Amino acid sequence: MKRWLDAWNARCAASAPLRFVDANLRGAGQVMFQDHPLSGFLFIVAIFWGAVAAGATAIAVAGLVGLVASTGTTCALGVDRAAIGAGLHGYNGYLVGLALATFMPPSAALWLYVVFGGGIATIATLATARLCATWDAPALTAPFVVVAWLMLLATHAFGNLHGALPESGAVVPLAAAYADPLRAGDFLRGTLLSVSQVFLKGNAVAALLLLAGLAVSAWRAAAWALVGAFVAVVAAHALGAESDLVTGGLMGFSPVLTAIALGAVFAAPGLRTTLVALVATLATVIAQGAINAVVQPFGIPSLTAPFVVVTWGFLLARPAAR
Amino acid sequence: MKRWLDAWNARCAASAPLRFVDANLRGAGQVMFQDHPLSGFLFIVAIFWGAVAAGATAIAVAGLVGLVASTGTTCALGVDRAAIGAGLHGYNGYLVGLALATFMPPSAALWLYVVFGGGIATIATLATARLCATWDAPALTAPFVVVAWLMLLATHAFGNLHGALPESGAVVPLAAAYADPLRAGDFLRGTLLSVSQVFLKGNAVAALLLLAGLAVSAWRAAAWALVGAFVAVVAAHALGAESDLVTGGLMGFSPVLTAIALGAVFAAPGLRTTLVALVATLATVIAQGAINAVVQPFGIPSLTAPFVVVTWGFLLARPAAR
């Protein structure tokens, strides 16, 4: 792997078009914190697999369009090359493209909207990075959440931007009948789908490809993704979450990101890191339930807001602790 | 103009009461970023014209009361004279006064509320400026938005503070029937009213006076106000916004401010500034639709929140781009 990567980097150094491809691949990889072109490639393949299987290829294409629009905007703006090279300005555009196409049916307006959203994602990423730099904190997926929320909310106001959003409605406690008992297979399904829902896809094969993509760059990240997903599924079910959400991976995708971030990216391995990452993963499950209620009246999805809130909290708290 | 301004400044230097008048005029001018007493004077005249024409003179008076209360509070607190002189602590009080009187019928309670709101606007402006200084960002109209939102929301809770607010309700997608085709005259009307709605007024003559007020200080600001308004009206209509909102200027007043800020105030002229300002203006149209949905359940207006969010985003992103 190391040898292959060195050869690839040498080729990229000699070719501007290849550097652009590399930046986009790493941009996809950074959705799960991997600065590695092969991770990004496998992630993109996974999302295509999931989209085609669901009869919605357009979603995977929209992700790519958002990614390229975002990376392209960054280059056009003359941003620091090292950050572009690491894909740090592409992952939010990739997610914005996937989210817009997931919650809006295909149309000419959608494609313009995706290109525009990819470009705006770059602005939002630069702005968030600037704010966060004050506390040495990473932007995480906050730019994606803000841009996608605003662009999806706008579909309520504009008749030519059709939305296929979650129904808006009053916030009411979950009826007990929706929390059915789960069987062993349901736990497995929920765990895998929690991994693939990081990219807004509910597909087990896509999840395995995503885990492979993590593993080629960092096996610890892959392990924490699985652990985080499993912990989230068990915890959400134990707390009495709606079973369809649990088995569909919709209570676990934010916890997966928290687990990778705090277990394998922003801290060295050790007992303390393990305990902190597990507690933060549980906190993200609770935050997921909470933010699901917050967005209910507005008819928008939570996206990865629970991950952002909890992970920022734990990262900001760290310097005070020894 | 230069000679007149020098003479006026000399008179102000010699007279404390005149300096107070000057600070208030510049305060009104700063609503559209103009540190110029004649701009402020023309803005105030424009608002009186619009208010009288609508049979609601009290609104224009309330704006003045809020402006004077705000500037007076700043002086009483002993704030830095240069900032007071430039009107940087009056514009939020002016807008708070206009907003409270626009969304609450006249009463003794209203007048006390406007004075109180003008004073609190000064506190909010100082606090916001302090937060923003960390990133060399301007406070924009964020203090106005926060103070007016809280004071209007409070009318829900207090029986003696009657509100005439937009109806609260569930967030539902716009029915297609509300997006009628527009004629050429509607575009003109929407463009002018977008300019006057910056001060919460829908009046074409007021808009022309406002544009004149901009032009005496900076013709580029006046040009960008017109361009921003026109782009917003065309874009909102193309996206399928409710026609009554478009022609009433209610989809365009935030974009107008974004266009002036990014096209003529915080960047030197040039192709890049032009492109960035146009993209940001479009983003503000989308943010306007989004924030209209966000405030719907609370029965409050969006005010200039879309302008603040988008313009902060673009200004924060700038240092990273060359």
Add this chain to the structure above:
Amino acid sequence: MKRWLDAWNARCAASAPLRFVDANLRGAGQVMFQDHPLSGFLFIVAIFWGAVAAGATAIAVAGLVGLVASTGTTCALGVDRAAIGAGLHGYNGYLVGLALATFMPPSAALWLYVVFGGGIATIATLATARLCATWDAPALTAPFVVVAWLMLLATHAFGNLHGALPESGAVVPLAAAYADPLRAGDFLRGTLLSVSQVFLKGNAVAALLLLAGLAVSAWRAAAWALVGAFVAVVAAHALGAESDLVTGGLMGFSPVLTAIALGAVFAAPGLRTTLVALVATLATVIAQGAINAVVQPFGIPSLTAPFVVVTWGFLLARPAAR
């Protein structure tokens, strides 16, 4: 008192378990800004009195559990000893415990939830303190508000976390009939209960114990608590608030904290401090009405958010004023 405190401090210096007790007592005291073990002791006694009188002893116990979990987490994380010693990491956990048990019926799940919430309150306190340090601002009770809001919102999503929350619903203006005239006794009752509602209790004896707890540490703080409560009750009634809320202390607990903070904690005595604290107390009454409307659709209580927003605003504005 001074002599007793010296003796207590000497004992604590010699005993780690006693230091832990001391940190918890001061943690309770810091809910109303008092770094004094006897204040904390009297506060805890007051809450037990109020809870037992209401037939809800579990609430007082949950507060203690949250307090100890929070202080314990801080010690386990190896946080700066001086801050632990001053109780600066316990008060949010105490309030989280009280709030969870107030708005959720007792169950095994509740107790686990309270322990978890106490621990998370420590993380939130460290993170908030880090953010606020940029502007030399205190964390106030923001960590409590955020953690308790998220944990209470989550009860909507999880069937095994039963909530007894305020009903969610549309935001509608208060019907005039709910603002009955008050008698002298109602004002007294509202004033005392505003003090005890700082700890989510409506009990006059508890209020007197709390005032005693303040007075042993700082009589000015006790005086400002009373003044703030009385001003809030009169202002809320004059503005036409729902009478049951006013006499139950539910319009006054946030203003009480604002009055103590700005009148007796973060500023030296004087005419200016007095005027500023009174204006801020009035602003908190208005913010209370506003935030009550904001939380209405989500079925959660305002907690002390109005105090946090207004007090941060006034503290941030201060350096610009001479």
